[in-house]
Amino acid sequence: MPSELRRLADNLVRGAFLELYLTPKPGLVDLNDPGSHHDLSINRMEASLAVVSDYLGRLADSLAQGEELAAQVRLGIEAEAAMLEHAGTNCHKGYIFLSGLLLTAAARSGGGGEAALSAAVADIAARLFDREQQEKSNGSRACDSYGARGIRGEAMDGLPALFREALPAFRRELAAGNRGSAVYAMLGRLMATVEDTTALHRCGREGLATVNEDGRALELLVEQRDDFMRFLSQRNEHYVSRNLTMGGVADLLALSFAWLSHTGELEPAPQ
Numbered sequence: 677m678p679s680e681l682r683r684l685a686d687n688l689v690r691g692a693f694l695e696l697y698l699t700p701k702p703g704l705v706d707l708n709d710p711g712s713h714h715d716l717s718i719n720r721m722e723a724s725l726a727v728v729s730d731y732l733g734r735l736a737d738s739l740a741q742g743e744e745l746a747a748q749v750r751l752g753i754e755a756e757a758a759m760l761e762h763a764g765t766n767c768h769k770g771y772i773f774l775s776g777l778l779l780t781a782a783a784r785s786g787g788g789g790e791a792a793l794s795a796a797v798a799d800i801a802a803r804l805f806d807r808e809q810q811e812k813s814n815g816s817r818a819c820d821s822y823g824a825r826g827i828r829g830e831a832m833d834g835l836p837a838l839f840r841e842a843l844p845a846f847r848r849e850l851a852a853g854n855r856g857s858a859v860y861a862m863l864g865r866l867m868a869t870v871e872d873t874t875a876l877h878r879c880g881r882e883g884l885a886t887v888n889e890d891g892r893a894l895e896l897l898v899e900q901r902d903d904f905m906r907f908l909s910q911r912n913e914h915y916v917s918r919n920l921t922m923g924g925v926a927d928l929l930a931l932s933f934a935w936l937s938h939t940g941e942l943e944p945a946p947q
């Protein structure tokens with residue numbers, strides 16, 4: 677089990693790199709440009725991922741040693757601070773939480789499959805969020821203003837965006853023989869369904885509606901084998917003109933990449 681946790685930790689780091697380098701992604705940092713994030717760059721995000729990598733290694737050790745949940749939360753809080761100190765950004769705040777939650781749930785669910793993993797995530801989140809949030813954040817303000825549930829709702833429901841949306845979308849596309857577009861089917865599904873509080877915080881209900889509609893449009897283009905790469909580039913220009921982004925989608929895409937990497941589904945099937 678400990679080496680399995682270490683392997684998942686490595687895949688969680690790999691997933692975040694795969695998300696970062698997927699290009700184009702509307703509003704987000706990618707290999708073409710920093711999207712709607714004027715304070716970010718590929719280099720800065722790579723520096724942040726060095727912190728994430730160190731954090732996930734420590735977290736795997738803590739879990740292997742059987743430490744209490746409080747120790748894992750403390751490591752998450754320390755990683756948020758280290759990211760600000762070493763990379764000068766909070767660009768992986770959501771991912772530090774989501775990846776840590778998945779790794780912690782994997783340690784507690786003991787290899788019982790995706791349904792057991794999702795249930796363990798929900799169980800841990802219920803313990804973490806058993807009382808009202810005190811400190812206000814961009815996400816919590818968006819939740820208050822728009823009646824959204826954001827990352828907390830996603831966690832307390834056992835990561836439905838991962839298990840019920842992204843992974844099935846990828847697997848359906850793969851089963852249809854379309855390995856090349858499976859990642860984009862997954863991106864489209866996440867854009868269409870995630871209640872992304874970064875989009876809400878920056879551009880209100882209209883911003884989130886744009887992301888959701890673009891997700892459905894992307895899914896259709898993928899299905900029709902149309903030019904979805906051009907669509908994504910054009911939407912990037914639009915998002916930048918509106919300061920719109922989708923950091924929650926990015927984090928959940930990274931988590932999806934990580935899990936698919938862990939299960940071996942990202943690798944081409946042997947001939």
Ligand SMILES: CC(C)(COP(=O)(O)OP(=O)(O)OC[C@H]1O[C@@H](n2cnc3c(N)ncnc32)[C@H](O[C@H]2O[C@H](COP(=O)(O)OP(=O)(O)OP(=O)(O)O)[C@@H](O)[C@H]2O)[C@@H]1O)[C@@H](O)C(=O)NCCC(=O)NCCS
Pocket residue numbers: 748749750751752753766767768769770771772773776777780812813814815816825826827830870871872873874877878922923924925927928
């Ligand atoms: C519980 C925490 C997650 C704290 O939550 P908090 O309320 O403090 O934070 P939020 O502001 O809600 O941020 C959470 C980040 O989650 C991402 N996200 C948004 N919507 C969703 C969603 N529906 N599902 C999943 N994830 C979602 C999003 O992250 C990305 O955006 C970040 C940039 O956002 P922001 O800071 O608002 O930045 P800007 O728009 O650039 O701001 P301005 O400059 O315009 O002002 C970036 O990080 C992306 O990753 C949300 O931001 C958690 O922090 C906590 O408790 N941590 C400690 C414990 C821990 O880690 N434990 C480990 C597990 S045991």
Ligand SMILES: Nc1ncnc2[nH]cnc12
Pocket residue numbers: 695696703704705706713716767768771923926927
């Ligand atoms: N590619 C990306 N761009 C901006 N914020 C992000 N948070 C996580 N991944 C991101």
